[in-house]
Amino acid sequence: KEPQARKRLPVIPQGIERTRYFLAIDEISRDLGKENVEINDKPLEDGTWSVSGLFSPRNGSVVTNHPKPAPNTHDGMAIVDEEELVASAVIYPGSTEDVQKVVHWANKYLIPVHPISMGRNFGYGGAAPRVRGAVVLDLGRRMNKILDINPDDCTCLVEPGVSYYALYEEVQTRGYKNLWIDVPDLGGGSVLGNALDRGVGYTPYGDHWSTHSGLEVVTPTGEIVRTGMGALPGNNTWQVFPYGYGPFLDGIFSQSNYGIVTKMGLGLMPNPGGHDSFLYTFKKEEDLEQLVEIVRPLRIAMILENAANIRHALQILALSGKPRSTFYDGGGPFPTEKMHEYLRQHPYGECTWLYYGTCYGPKEVRRLKLDIINREFMKVPGARRINPAQLPSTDYFWSRDRISSGEPDLEELSWVNWWPNGGHVAFSPVAPTRGADALRLWQMAKEHWAKFGLDFFFDFVVGLRELHLIVECVYDRNNPMQRADALSAMRSLIQEAAEKGYGEYRTHLLLSDQVAGTYSWNDNALMKLNEKLKDCLDPNGILAPGRSGVWPARYRGRGWEI
Ligand code: FAD
Structure with a gap:
C-alpha cells in the first residue's frame, strides 16, 4: 500500500489575501475542470530531467523509465532552497482559449502566472517562477500537438508540449526521409520552449530562434495574436515567410514576459545526403588561441557547418558517467594531473581541448571539406585527429554524432552526475571569435575555478560569427556551501565579464536582474524601453x-530586484 502523501502548506503569492486566493483557485477550477488545476501542497520532489519512458529511436531500447518526471512546481536543480522559487499551484490549459481564460482570471485577481512549455530549462531555473507563489501555467501537459509537418516546404507547426523526441518520432513515422530536425544536447525538452529561450542545437539549423516562422500569442490582457503571415486570413505562407508586413514583433516574445506563445512554426533541415562527424584533440591550454583563429574563417565560410564545439577535456571524465570521487576524492578544483592521468589511458590520449564537428552533404562534398579542416587544424602543433572507427560504440563521440545529425539523445546528462545529487548553473558570455578574447575569458574563468574551488566544464561554442563560452558549474544539491559558492562564482563572473565588455546570452532566473543590469548603455535605455513595453502590454503585471530582469510597475523598485 502506498504511504499517505504528506502535505505542505502552499505558498501564496505575496500581496494576495489567502481566502481570496483560494476563491480564485475554485473559480478557475470550475472553468477549466478540477483535474486541470493542482494546488502545490505536496512535498517537493526533484524527479529526473528526462521524460518517463523515452526510448532511443536508433535501437529501440528504453533510455529512461523514471517514474518521476521533472517537476513543474520548482527548479529540479535548485541552487537556493527549493521553497524560495516555488509555485502555489499549476494550471494545465488544453487550448489557446483556455490560456485566454487563465489570463483574464489572473488579471481579475492580480495573481502572477508563469508560463512553461515543458519546464526542463535546467541550468537556468527549470520550471520555477521568479515570483514565489506564482501560478505555473504548464502548457505542455495538454497542448502537445504537432499541428503540421510539411515535407515540401520543410516546415512544422507545433504546440508547447511537443518535445524533440516527439517531433523526431513523428517525422520517422510519417516516413519523411527528406527531413531532419535540429536538437539540443538533451532531446526531452520542448521544441517551442527552447526556441523561445533562444536555445541552440548542433546541425546547421542550430540557432533555433532564427529558424522559427510565425507565432500564435496570448497577450497579458488576453488578446490572441498571430504574427507574420499568420495575421492574413486564409494565408498558406505562415511557416515559410516569418516577417509578414509592418513592424516585426516576434522578437519581443522571446526571453520575455510580453505574451504566452501557444503555437510556433519552424523550418526543418532538408536531409543533406550524408554526414561525417570528426574529432580533433589539442594538447596545450594556449592552443585555444590559435585554434579559435583557425575556426573563425572556416565557420563564417560554412566549411565548418555546425556550431563549433571546443570542449575542455575535464568534461570527458564526467561524461564517462562515473562520479568525481572515482577519479579524485579531494576537495578544491579537480587537479589537472589527474585529468591527464585518466586521458592517457583513454582513446583520446592526453589533451586539453577537443573539437567535435560534423560535415554534411554527399560523400565527395564532405571529403573536400574534411580535407580543408584537417589541413587547417593540423597547423596547431601536437593536434591529433581521432579515428572514429577505433572508438567503441559507447564513446561520447557517438552521442555528439547523433545530436549533430538531428537525432535526440540524453547522454549529455551524465556530466551533471559528477557530484551526487548533481545540479548545475551556467555562465554564458558572448565574445567575438578571436583567439585573444577566448584566452581572456578562459583566464578569467580559470581564476574563478581556482578561487571558488568548484569544478567548471568549459565549452567554447562558435555559433557563426560569435563565440559563446559556456561554463557549466556543477554542484551537489544537498551541499548548501557548494550551492552558495556556485551562485557567488556566477555573480562574480558576470560582473567581471561585463567590466571587460562581455555579456550573457541567457541566464538563470536568479541572475537575470544582474545580467539585465549589465546591458546599461545610455543610462539603461534598453531596460527603460522594456519597462515601457511591459507596462503597456501588461498593465496589471500578471x-x-x-x-x-523586466519587472512590471506593480513590482518595480519594491525590493524584488536582486
Ligand atoms: P521550458 O522550460 O518550457 O521553457 C524555457 C523558458 O521559456 C521558460 O522558463 C519560460 O520562461 C519560457 N517559456 C516557455 N514556454 C513559453 C511559452 N509558451 N510562452 C511564453 N514563455 C514560455 N539548452 C540548449 O539550448 N542547448 C543545449 O545544448 C542544452 N544542453 C543542456 C545540457 C544539459 C545537461 C542540461 C541539464 C541542460 C541543457 N540545456 C540546453 C538547457 C535546457 O535543458 C534546454 O534548453 C531545454 O530545452 C529547455 O527546456 P524546455 O524546452 O522544456 O523549455
Missing part, C-alpha cells in the same frame, strides 16, 4: 514578473 505575466512572469521579473523574467529576464
